[in-house]
Amino acid sequence: MTLRQIGVPLAALILFGLFWEWLVWVNGWPNYKMASPSDIWPAFWKFRGLFLEYGWDTLWRTVVGLLLSVVFGVFLGMIMGLSRTMRDALYPLLVGFNAIPKATVVPIIALMFVGQHDMNTILIAFLISFFPIAVSVSIGLSTLEPEYRDILASLGASKFTIFWKIALPKTLPEFFGALKVAVTLAFIGTNLMEIVEPHGRGLGHLFDSGKISADYPLMFAVLIALALMGIVLYYVVVALEKVFAGWAERNPT
Amino acid sequence: MSNLIDIKGVRHAYKTPSGPLPVLDGLELSVPEGGFAAVVGPSGCGKSTLTRLVAGLMKPDAGEVWLHGELVKGPKSTVGMAFQNPVLLEWRTILQNVMLPLEIVDTGMSRKAREDRARHLLDLVGLSGFEDKRPSELSGGMRQRASLCRAIVHKPEVLILDEPFGALDAFTREDLWQTMHKVKAEEPFTGVLITHDLRESIFLADQVIVLSGRPAKTQYVMDVHLTGERDIEMLYTPESADALNTLRQQIRIAQGREAA
Ligand SMILES: Nc1ncnc2c1ncn2[C@@H]1O[C@H](COP(=O)(O)OP(=O)(O)OP(=O)(O)O)[C@@H](O)[C@H]1O
Numbered sequence: 001m002t003l004r005q006i007g008v009p010l011a012a013l014i015l016f017g018l019f020w021e022w023l024v025w026v027n028g029w030p031n032y033k034m035a036s037p038s039d040i041w042p043a044f045w046k047f048r049g050l051f052l053e054y055g056w057d058t059l060w061r062t063v064v065g066l067l068l069s070v071v072f073g074v075f076l077g078m079i080m081g082l083s084r085t086m087r088d089a090l091y092p093l094l095v096g097f098n099a100i101p102k103a104t105v106v107p108i109i110a111l112m113f114v115g116q117h118d119m120n121t122i123l124i125a126f127l128i129s130f131f132p133i134a135v136s137v138s139i140g141l142s143t144l145e146p147e148y149r150d151i152l153a154s155l156g157a158s159k160f161t162i163f164w165k166i167a168l169p170k171t172l173p174e175f176f177g178a179l180k181v182a183v184t185l186a187f188i189g190t191n192l193m194e195i196v197e198p199h200g201r202g203l204g205h206l207f208d209s210g211k212i213s214a215d216y217p218l219m220f221a222v223l224i225a226l227a228l229m230g231i232v233l234y235y236v237v238v239a240l241e242k243v244f245a246g247w248a249e250r251n252p253t
Numbered sequence: 254m255s256n257l258i259d260i261k262g263v264r265h266a267y268k269t270p271s272g273p274l275p276v277l278d279g280l281e282l283s284v285p286e287g288g289f290a291a292v293v294g295p296s297g298c299g300k301s302t303l304t305r306l307v308a309g310l311m312k313p314d315a316g317e318v319w320l321h322g323e324l325v326k327g328p329k330s331t332v333g334m335a336f337q338n339p340v341l342l343e344w345r346t347i348l349q350n351v352m353l354p355l356e357i358v359d360t361g362m363s364r365k366a367r368e369d370r371a372r373h374l375l376d377l378v379g380l381s382g383f384e385d386k387r388p389s390e391l392s393g394g395m396r397q398r399a400s401l402c403r404a405i406v407h408k409p410e411v412l413i414l415d416e417p418f419g420a421l422d423a424f425t426r427e428d429l430w431q432t433m434h435k436v437k438a439e440e441p442f443t444g445v446l447i448t449h450d451l452r453e454s455i456f457l458a459d460q461v462i463v464l465s466g467r468p469a470k471t472q473y474v475m476d477v478h479l480t481g482e483r484d485i486e487m488l489y490t491p492e493s494a495d496a497l498n499t500l501r502q503q504i505r506i507a508q509g510r511e512a513a
Pocket residue numbers: 267268269274276295296297298299300301302303
């Protein structure tokens with residue numbers, strides 16, 4: 001990390017904050033229309049305990065939901081990628097399920113398991129995010145060139161060995177591409193549920209409290225906190241990708 | 254049985270949506286131990302299918318494939334394969350790629366011995382110094398050399414090469430022919446080479462088999478009398494010119510462009 005790599009984005013961020021402050025001041029917007037950075041910081045400070053507590057709720061719910069969708073998505077992708085029949089059978093179902101706007105599923109789940117805040121939230125994060133993972137893994141596996149299989153199959157290697165040594169690592173770049181989409185989706189899912197559920201905790205709930213008590217700076221502060229958390233989650237996935245699929249990155253020539 | 258590879262009356266058809274597609278019909282092929290047979294024939298006649306049958310990756314509809322006096326029923330670790338596409342794994346270094354078969358086949362070699370063998374082979378084909386590079390950092394010819402090392406690293410009895418030099422330019426290809434001779438002198442194996450290049454077939458093999466058009470059967474067998482270490486010059490002698498002419502004519506017959 002050079003000074004340039006940290007300094008440039010930081011300077012841009014400060015400039016953006018100043019511009020925002022100036023825009024609100026020049027137009028004379030009241031804070032229910034648009035809160036300014038100078039309103040937001042006190043909101044953070046006032047609710048710092050809740051931000052930490054609820055931020056943690058939102059974070060772990062998203063991560064657990066995402067882990068579930070990785071396990072299930074990879075499993076489903078494997079089944080569809082390795083068997084043509086299963087692909088033909090499951091694909092239309094999966095597409096149909098994915099076509100349902102998840103915002104409509106949120107109230108249904110919330111009513112199905114009333115009061116189970118953690119479970120409901122995790123469930124939505126999972127439901128909304130496993131699709132891209134399943135599809136990418138199945139495509140990665142089913143488009144494996146037969147020669148890749150044959151270099152090990154001709155030695156009498158088992159299907160599992162071929163999967164473990166060739167198919168799986170070869171699919172990792174596609175998997176991580178999908179995981180970057182999935183982490184964003186899971187995060188959206190978590191917040192949808194938290195906003196809808198009364199007494200549900202989480203940053204979404206804090207947002208909703210802000211709305212109910214007409215505390216507009218608080219609502220904006222939640223938005224900023226969510227943006228920060230979203231960035232962190234995304235870059236954790238990017239870091240994992242670097243470690244496990246860094247080989248797929250071509251050196252610029 | 255004195256032949257290491259014996260293919261007897263093999264027939265095979267692929268199932269396609271528009272009905273069965275007969276690919277091989279009455280194919281005969283015998284290669285003695287230590288022999289090197291080149292198989293040529295019109296495009297799409299079933300040469301790659303033949304290699305998959307010998308490797309035990311598929312079963313023929315009829316007929317038998319014997320390797321070393323044993324009926325082939327499935328893949329065996331005594332076979333090594335290389336294809337036109339070098340299929341090196343990008344997440345492994347060249348050395349790790351070459352060592353891949355040793356992770357599957359139990360050779361009883363220690364980890365050290367396996368690595369030494371892989372390094373030795375890479376040195377033999379002129380790739381020393383590239384052990385820790387990634388496949389994408391190598392040229393096409395170099396990748397094909399690495400792929401050849403991987404095919405023989407577990408000391409297979411049978412080496413099957415399906416147009417391994419097909420995608421290379423003429424100069425690189427001739428270099429690799431020389432490398433093949435060098436490898437053959439050090440590593441004993443019985444080989445089957447599929448190729449489109451008639452000059453390559455007589456330069457590398459001691460027996461050239463011409464397959465007919467689809468469904469393919471053995472149409473013509475030629476013994477090549479060039480022996481041992483070879484020189485590109487040998488392709489320009491009158492004997493070689495005769496052999497090439499005969500093969501060219503056989504290919505035209507196989508393509509149905511000339512009467513037998
Ligand atoms: N899995 C398959 N299913 C159906 N048809 C196939 C399959 N594999 C090959 N074929 C067909 O069988 C025929 C022979 O294929 P094969 O790959 O053995 O030919 P080839 O002699 O190796 O061709 P080339 O010289 O182009 O490499 C071709 O017409 C091909 O379209």
